[in-house]
Amino acid sequence: MTAPQPLDDVIALLGAAAVERDPAALAAAGRDRSEGPIGAPEAVIRVCNLHDLRAVVGLAARAGAPLIPRIAGTNLSFPARGGWVIDLASMNRIVDLDERNRVAVLEPGVTFGQLGEVLAERRTGLTIGEPLAPSDTSIVATCLLDGQGSLSLRHGAMGEWLTGLEVVRADATLLRTGAWAAGAPPFARAPLPDLTGLFLSMQGSTGLVSKAAVRLWLAPAHHDRLFLFFFDRHDALRALGELARLDLLEDAGALFWPATRMLLGAERPADRDPAEPEVIAYCELGACDRDLLAAERSVLDRQLARLRRAGARFDGPIAAGDLAQVDPGLAKLARAPTRLDFLVRPGAAVTWISAYGPADTVGAACDAGIAVLADHGFPPLIVARPMRGGAGLLRFIEVFDAAADGERARVLACNQALCDVLRERGFVMYRMPGWAVDRYRAHLDPGFVRLIGEVKQLLDPGALLNPARWSLA
């Protein structure tokens, strides 16, 4: 008779259908969209509710099995071998939609598409800022990873939108943060000690979030989305920075020419036609009232005229409704939310380095990143966006064939070089994979490193929670 295996207890608890051990399925679960090392998990466990999540964490703690949380699986890191992938996609209840206090309490599997539909159906007049990611990505994961969305110019990185968390700790006990911890509705993180930060950007290595309270924002009743076609990226980046400083725009972004070409159907754009704009930028105005929107538009027009007088070369502004006349293929950009789902294609992997940095080095960081991409044989597939308080986001994207010989190594080398040149120019990566944490190690403040180690030791002494993340030992 063979000894009972820890997974037998999980099967007894959840049923065999919730525990995937088929080798092909495990091989698929060991991959995300990135260049990162492929994992070899022992099982994928589908969890649908808090009770089951806590029970599985308890069983994993007894068995010493590492846990890797996932929802859409765009950004995972695995231990060298083994581990249980906790699939939280079915734990997707919108637990509360508090319209008066403008807070949604969400389970980790709730996606941007799902909440967006509910907010629209109920005519709440509220919105959640959307990332450029496909609609099946998790709101909770994106906030926990300090992601960036369409309202980040107004409201900062998405981690700041969290007003409280419910967390399953490594010993399967629960805790709540923010005003929630005082028995109040989760309306804000202040004024208690802000323990939410212990779980932010820690990538699941300090606790598994079972519910997050997320701020909702008033959706302006009137919008104007305008497009500018720039022939020099420096003009585009400078213009976006200056427009952002007016405190006028709801959102703004720049898509470099390879992204536009891919939107129009090209698979791997290589060379730019000199007549083609280098960058298409969009600016979103929004107001509660038509007259206010018209006033905002005239301020924007004056600023654009000023930029032109100062030498910036661009065509436009072209209104969203007229974009299809430039090229029918561009019509997708006219609709909000903007999504880059056209970069995700069957048979092609897509990965990226995203970093936040100070506004005054965006141009230099962008130039350095373009040189790195070119050295590694990639076109400048780049997204740039201004953020609240003068910060900027740069995202360098590579589309590649993950199965081809040497491709993962080429992409990894490129991303490592990008990581370095961006860091040297004051940019900091978000959602750092393990290899990037290793590269940052020598540059991190020693007190910060020590405290991260102590926090992880306190919250996860058995190193079970997503152990390949923030491993600074």
Ligand SMILES: Cc1cc2nc3c(=O)[nH]c(=O)nc-3n(C[C@H](O)[C@H](O)[C@H](O)COP(=O)(O)OP(=O)(O)OC[C@H]3O[C@@H](n4cnc5c(N)ncnc54)[C@H](O)[C@@H]3O)c2cc1C
């Ligand atoms: C084309 C494209 C465009 C994108 N554009 C943007 C963008 O504009 N802005 C942006 O921010 N991102 C963007 N992304 C990235 C993507 O949205 C993120 O990787 C996303 O934040 C992760 O969501 P996911 O559902 O895939 O999470 P997963 O990959 O399944 O999980 C990601 C990680 O989140 C953590 N995590 C997940 N659940 C929990 C939990 N319950 N408790 C604790 N930790 C947890 C873990 O570290 C886990 O490894 C883009 C992706 C693509 C493919």
